[in-house]
Amino acid sequence: MRDLVAARHGFTLIEVLMSVVIIGMLVGMSLPLYQSFQNRNELDIAAQGIASMLRRAQMYSRGMNGDSQWGVHVETGSATLFKGASYVGRNPTYDETNVIPSSFTVSANDVLFIKFTGAPTFTGNVTVLTTPNNETRTVTINGQGTVSY
Numbered sequence: 001m002r003d004l005v006a007a008r009h010g011f012t013l014i015e016v017l018m019s020v021v022i023i024g025m026l027v028g029m030s031l032p033l034y035q036s037f038q039n040r041n042e043l044d045i046a047a048q049g050i051a052s053m054l055r056r057a058q059m060y061s062r063g064m065n066g067d068s069q070w071g072v073h074v075e076t077g078s079a080t081l082f083k084g085a086s087y088v089g090r091n092p093t094y095d096e097t098n099v100i101p102s103s104f105t106v107s108a109n110d111v112l113f114i115k116f117t118g119a120p121t122f123t124g125n126v127t128v129l130t131t132p133n134n135e136t137r138t139v140t141i142n143g144q145g146t147v148s149y
Helices: 002-006 013-062
Strands: 070-075 078-083 096-099 105-108 111-113 124-130 136-141
Touching: 013 070, 013 078, 013 096, 013 111, 013 124, 013 136, 070 105, 070 124
Parallel strands: none
Antiparallel strands: 070 078, 070 111, 078 096, 105 124, 124 136
């Protein structure tokens, strides 16, 4: 009798299947939370990148880097720091591009900074980024050139 009891150590097939089902349910429930966290993280990174580009453009204009104005152009999929009086007439050799996830909706205005003073040509909400699940980040600039998001 003792040999029969000793031979029953282990798990049955039903116990293993139940464990797999429970683990699958936990993973299935946590996936939307992970996706939401990932979107929010990408949104914060994009807003920080645009704010950093605006600050760098202002610094380059104040320091008259290349004896020119500098600005930032934001569109769906990317943000570009450029040298020149306009995005269309810029010198693309000096462009610095920051990638924005293409799933984000972007509402943006180009901002140029005046040479030597670093004053922005546009104030207010520069960029509004929106994720597919409607979370938003707004990058703003005031008359003195202070950037916030």
